[in-house]
Amino acid sequence: MKMVALIGNGGHGKVVKEIVNTRSDMQLAGIFDDRFSSFAVREGLYTGRPDDIHLLRKLVPDVAFAICVGDNGLRKKLAERLELEHGDCTALxxxxxxxxxxxxxxxxxxxxxxxxxxxxxxxxxxxxxxxxxxxxxxxxxxxxxxxxxxxxxxxxxxxxxxxxxxxxxxxxxxxxxxxxxxxxxxxxxxxxxxxxxxxxxxxxxxxxxxxx
Structure with a gap:
C-alpha cells in the first residue's frame, strides 16, 4: 500500500484526494497547505504547511507526495523546491x-x-x-x-x-x-x-x- 501526502487543499486538491481514496493500492497519509497553522493530526490525517513535509518524512519515511495546485506557474515553483528536498512526486x-x-x-x-x-x-x-x-x-x-x-x-x-x-x-x-x-x-x-x-x-x- 503506497502512502500518499498531498500538497494543496483547494478545489483541485479535493479532486486529487478522491483519486487517492478511489485507488485500492493507495492510502492518504496527509494534506499540507498554507492554510494549516502547524503540523498536527486532524481528522485522522497528518496536516501542516508545505514546509512541514520533513516532519511527516520522519514518521512515514516512504511516503510519496503529489502537488495539488491548479496554477501551472505556482505548481512549477513548488515542484522545483520540494523535489530538491524530497525527491520526485508520484503520478496519480x-x-x-x-x-x-x-x-x-x-x-x-x-x-x-x-x-x-x-x-x-x-x-x-x-x-x-x-x-x-x-x-x-x-x-x-x-x-x-x-x-x-x-x-x-x-x-x-x-x-x-x-x-x-x-x-x-x-x-x-x-x-x-x-x-x-x-x-x-x-x-x-x-x-x-x-x-x-x-x-x-x-x-x-x-x-x-x-x-x-
Whole structure:
C-alpha cells in the first residue's frame, strides 16, 4: 500500500484526494497547505504547511507526495523546491481514466476520471489531464501543462511547457502550442500558437501576450 501526502487543499486538491481514496493500492497519509497553522493530526490525517513535509518524512519515511495546485506557474515553483528536498512526486491516475500501456506519464502528473491518453502519447511531469480530456496518439505534452475538462488534442499535437488548454478546446493534428500560452475555452486551434500568448475563438486567434 503506497502512502500518499498531498500538497494543496483547494478545489483541485479535493479532486486529487478522491483519486487517492478511489485507488485500492493507495492510502492518504496527509494534506499540507498554507492554510494549516502547524503540523498536527486532524481528522485522522497528518496536516501542516508545505514546509512541514520533513516532519511527516520522519514518521512515514516512504511516503510519496503529489502537488495539488491548479496554477501551472505556482505548481512549477513548488515542484522545483520540494523535489530538491524530497525527491520526485508520484503520478496519480484515476481508475476510470483510460491510459494506453504505450503511453508515458511523468512524475507528479495527475490524470482525472474519464480522461483518455492514447498510444505513443508522452505526458511530462506535473501535468493536469483533467476530467474527460483527450490526448490522442503521439501527443507530446510538456511539463506543467494543464488540459482542462473535455479538451481534445488530435494526433501528433505538441503542447510545450506550462501551456493551458481551456475547457472544451480542440486542437487539430500536428499543431504546436507554445510555452506558457493559454487557449481559451471552446477554442478550435488549427494553426501553430507561439510562446506566451492567449488565443481564443473558432478558429483560435492570438488576442494578447502573456508576461511571464
Amino acid at each position: 491516475i484515476h481508475p476510470a481514466a483510460i491510459v494506453s500501456e504505450a503511453a508515458a506519464i511523468g512524475s507528479g502528473t495527475v490524470v482525472m476520471a474519464g480522461a483518455v491518453i492514447q498510444a505513443g502519447a508522452n505526458i511530462g511531469t506535473h501535468c493536469i489531464i483533467n476530467t474527460g480530456a483527450i490526448a490522442e496518439h503521439d501527443n507530446s505534452i510538456g511539463d506543467y501543462v494543464h488540459l482542462s475538462p473535455r479538451a481534445a488534442l488530435a494526433g501528433g499535437v505538441k503542447v510545450r511547457e506550462g501551456a493551458h488548454i481551456g475547457i472544451g478546446a480542440s486542437v487539430i493534428p500536428q499543431i504546436e502550442i507554445g510555452r506558457w500560452s493559454v487557449i481559451g475555452a471552446g477554442a478550435a486551434v488549427i494553426s501553430t500558437i507561439p510562446d506566451g500568448v492567449t488565443a481564443v475563438g473558432v478558429p483560435a486567434r492570438v488576442i494578447s501576450s502573456i508576461h511571464t
